Amino acid sequence: MPTDAASLLDARGVDAGYGTMQVLWGVDLDVRPGETVLLLGANGAGKTTFLKSLVGLIEARSGHIRLGGEDITKMRSSDRMKRGMTYMSELAVFPDLSIEENIRVGAQALGHANPGARVDELYSLFPVLRDKRRDPASSLSGGQRKMLGIAKALSAEPKLLVMDEPSAGLSPLFVKEVLRALSSLQGRGLALLIAEQNIGFLEIATRVFVLEGGRIRFSGTVAEMSGNEELHRAYFGLK
Numbered sequence: 090m091p092t093d094a095a096s097l098l099d100a101r102g103v104d105a106g107y108g109t110m111q112v113l114w115g116v117d118l119d120v121r122p123g124e125t126v127l128l129l130g131a132n133g134a135g136k137t138t139f140l141k142s143l144v145g146l147i148e149a150r151s152g153h154i155r156l157g158g159e160d161i162t163k164m165r166s167s168d169r170m171k172r173g174m175t176y177m178s179e180l181a182v183f184p185d186l187s188i189e190e191n192i193r194v195g196a197q198a199l200g201h202a203n204p205g206a207r208v209d210e211l212y213s214l215f216p217v218l219r220d221k222r223r224d225p226a227s228s229l230s231g232g233q234r235k236m237l238g239i240a241k242a243l244s245a246e247p248k249l250l251v252m253d254e255p256s257a258g259l260s261p262l263f264v265k266e267v268l269r270a271l272s273s274l275q276g277r278g279l280a281l282l283i284a285e286q287n288i289g290f291l292e293i294a295t296r297v298f299v300l301e302g303g304r305i306r307f308s309g310t311v312a313e314m315s316g317n318e319e320l321h322r323a324y325f326g327l328k
């Protein structure tokens with residue numbers, strides 16, 4: 090498949106795995122500037138493995154990954170981050186540090202020129218964090234902890250935020266809160282790539298990729314996905 094010139098992130102034919110086990114088989118996925126892409130897949134489908142290969146925590150064994158047109162396939166993780174891609178893992182915050190320390194650590198580690206100003210901006214996006222800024226992150230609720238994880242990941246003003254299961258471990262109410270926070274980020278030019286099993290995230294997605302057994306089974310818009318009878322049955326229940 091030809092490379093899409095309009096892509097912010099463009100992964101082509103990515104194979105990856107652990108030791109002798111191959112997990113990903115020729116994965117193609119692209120994200121355009123400012124859009125929200127959902128990577129759906131069941132437990133063990135290879136979502137985390139793919140995200141790790143994107144951000145450089147494991148190496149792609151073959152294929153190519155481009156960010157802003159530049160080949161980053163062999164680049165170290167910190168250099169990928171400097172080019173505007175941040176990763177929010179499932180364990181996104183340091184529990185023993187205060188809320189403010191967490192955000193500052195994020196801004197500094199990712200090389201933001203003025204961490205103080207950025208912290209203020211993030212507090213206006215997530216006011217609950219300002220109220221608790223001196224408390225340890227461990228004192229936050231699950232939903233608030235995700236907000237902090239998002240604030241920390243945003244502290245360096247990335248172009249692309251890559252998130253691994255932001256709904257993990259959250260009750261439906263907190264999932265709604267996270268969805269609300271993410272939708273408030275949309276339209277600010279930030280692109281999101283979200284790996285999830287929770288189809289609630291289709292609400293905020295522009296496009297969807299479905300990963301099964303380490304292979305892309307479907308890619309298209311949410312409407313196209315829901316129009317596909319087999320996928321509709323698998324992910325939305327019976328019609």
Ligand SMILES: Nc1ncnc2c1ncn2[C@@H]1O[C@H](COP(=O)(O)OP(=O)(O)OP(=O)(O)O)[C@@H](O)[C@H]1O
Pocket residue numbers: 107110112130131132133134135136137138139286
């Ligand atoms: N560090 C590792 N070493 C060896 N095998 C691993 C490792 N991490 C994951 N795997 C295996 O790779 C496969 C894909 O796992 P991965 O974590 O990418 O799936 P996932 O889609 O993120 O699943 P989940 O929804 O449960 O997080 C699984 O078979 C898993 O057992």
Ligand SMILES: [Mg+2]
Pocket residue numbers: 136137138253254
């Ligand atoms: Mg995972």
